[in-house]
Amino acid sequence: MTTTAPAVRHTTGPKAAPARHPLRWPAAAGVVLLLAMAANSLVTNPAWEWEVVGQYLFAPSVLRAVLLTLELTALGTVFGFALGGVLAVMRLSPNPLLSSVAWGYVWVFRAVPLILQLLFWYNLALLYPRLSFGIPFGPAFFSVGTMDLIGPVTAAALGLALHQAAYAAEIVRGGLLAVDPGQREAAAALGIPRVRRFFRIILPQAMRSIVPNAGNEIIGLVKGTSVVYIMALPELFYQVQVIYMRNGRVVALLLVAAIWYLALTTVMSVVQHYVERHYGRGRS
Amino acid sequence: MIEIDGVHKSFGALHVLRGVSLKVATGEVAVVLGPSGSGKSTLLRTINHLERPDAGTVHVDGRLIGHRGEREILRQRTEIGFVFQNFNLFPHLTVRENIAEAPLSAQRRPKAEVALAVDRLLLRVGLSDKADAYPGTLSGGQRQRVAIARALALDPKVVLFDEPTSALDPELVGEVLDVMRDLARSGTTMVVVTHEIGFAREAADTVVFLDEGLVVEHGPPGQVIDHPQHERTRAFISRVL
Ligand SMILES: Nc1ncnc2c1ncn2[C@@H]1O[C@H](COP(=O)(O)OP(=O)(O)O)[C@@H](O)[C@H]1O
Numbered sequence A: 001m002t003t004t005a006p007a008v009r010h011t012t013g014p015k016a017a018p019a020r021h022p023l024r025w026p027a028a029a030g031v032v033l034l035l036a037m038a039a040n041s042l043v044t045n046p047a048w049e050w051e052v053v054g055q056y057l058f059a060p061s062v063l064r065a066v067l068l069t070l071e072l073t074a075l076g077t078v079f080g081f082a083l084g085g086v087l088a089v090m091r092l093s094p095n096p097l098l099s100s101v102a103w104g105y106v107w108v109f110r111a112v113p114l115i116l117q118l119l120f121w122y123n124l125a126l127l128y129p130r131l132s133f134g135i136p137f138g139p140a141f142f143s144v145g146t147m148d149l150i151g152p153v154t155a156a157a158l159g160l161a162l163h164q165a166a167y168a169a170e171i172v173r174g175g176l177l178a179v180d181p182g183q184r185e186a187a188a189a190l191g192i193p194r195v196r197r198f199f200r201i202i203l204p205q206a207m208r209s210i211v212p213n214a215g216n217e218i219i220g221l222v223k224g225t226s227v228v229y230i231m232a233l234p235e236l237f238y239q240v241q242v243i244y245m246r247n248g249r250v251v252a253l254l255l256v257a258a259i260w261y262l263a264l265t266t267v268m269s270v271v272q273h274y275v276e277r278h279y280g281r282g283r284s
Numbered sequence B: 001m002i003e004i005d006g007v008h009k010s011f012g013a014l015h016v017l018r019g020v021s022l023k024v025a026t027g028e029v030a031v032v033l034g035p036s037g038s039g040k041s042t043l044l045r046t047i048n049h050l051e052r053p054d055a056g057t058v059h060v061d062g063r064l065i066g067h068r069g070e071r072e073i074l075r076q077r078t079e080i081g082f083v084f085q086n087f088n089l090f091p092h093l094t095v096r097e098n099i100a101e102a103p104l105s106a107q108r109r110p111k112a113e114v115a116l117a118v119d120r121l122l123l124r125v126g127l128s129d130k131a132d133a134y135p136g137t138l139s140g141g142q143r144q145r146v147a148i149a150r151a152l153a154l155d156p157k158v159v160l161f162d163e164p165t166s167a168l169d170p171e172l173v174g175e176v177l178d179v180m181r182d183l184a185r186s187g188t189t190m191v192v193v194t195h196e197i198g199f200a201r202e203a204a205d206t207v208v209f210l211d212e213g214l215v216v217e218h219g220p221p222g223q224v225i226d227h228p229q230h231e232r233t234r235a236f237i238s239r240v241l
């Protein structure tokens, strides 16, 4: 049930003696020394090839790769969480068929490694060279070559989204379960229509626990996109490999990729902070 | 206004309501007393169909409750205000948004009209200065007053209260009972589950004593509270007084 304590009363007790931390200063000094050594080596050791990093950081081919990484992340997130949301609602439904289908989906898609799923979708074209659209078990209206429909980008986005949906379903389900049942009941008692109850009352409260976990997932997905290099898609990780195969500047180009992944996830963490603040409104 | 006839309700093997019948006339205030677990909440929840009775019927304002599908149930609920023990305010919405939600989305009343109604209700429960506050910043007594305003915003024909002061610190009970007394005086039809015998004595037209899923006795407060006919009623009253 809801927390109903009216207000926390503060009692003033005797002040605790400040704890002593005799090791704090030597530890801090040690850390500063190590940081200085690392920074010095980064700057002075020519093996890092900073000028090569600078040269490729904003190279058009790298920027295009960053864009593709972002695109795959966005598609994986949007479709993954949309499908995950549907699966979560199915899983919580009193209908045993719906809830077992959702359970089965999560069971399979969470168990099979992403890289395997991606290869599977990529090779789907070999299994079903043509896809037909029409009445189930009846005549087809039109059919297309699977390769035309599921190109490498679609296959990758599909694979990421289907995999992500299994995790998203569990996150959304947990979030929905965390909402006080009294909230559903109050909304029902007020005669608020079912769909409105879900989107206006329940989901915004569920978002409080969904967002931090979803943030982790999306950041994981940014890096997860690097797995699609096996499909020879020129996303960030694949692209830097192509470049260093050609010029041999392995460390510098791995640094380029690392810097971009760091930048992308940093931006996402900042966005996450504001989204969390939005859904935390009304609670201190 | 409310006619409950032979209502039964079981949860699994637990037979919670065992043939409850009760009538509450328009403008009347009925207080339901009874030990914990006697089925008071369940009875109240059958009136607005949060629980479906296994047998028996509930009529509100002459209409049978809960027999014509989801839409009709939702419409009927807008005519039946419900105030919960734990307030159940929506924590992510401001006081104003809490009160305006159902009139806007369940009754589809125009925004401007609802805004005026919200102001009027906040004045009535003495919280005009809290319109834009979030429930989390309010005291328990203030929260329950907002919850009462939220129930009243639908212009309900009856208002049901399920132990509205039981979750409150003792010093906050008075402000909520004041609002409820005011409502009772203004002619609102009310069914109140409470252990506040003082409130029952002053405000009730009828007191109903419920025990083990049955109405043991009912009548005016002077009778049921001060001169109970049944031993079980007597024992209960002497415990809560
Ligand atoms: N949804 C439910 N499922 C199972 N048992 C329930 C449910 N609601 C109430 N009960 C049980 O029914 C009995 C009566 O509950 P309730 O009506 O809440 O009593 P009261 O409000 O008088 O304390 C209690 O034993 C309670 O545990």
Ligand SMILES: [Mg+2]
Pocket: B040, B041, B042, B162, B163
């Ligand atoms: Mg109860």
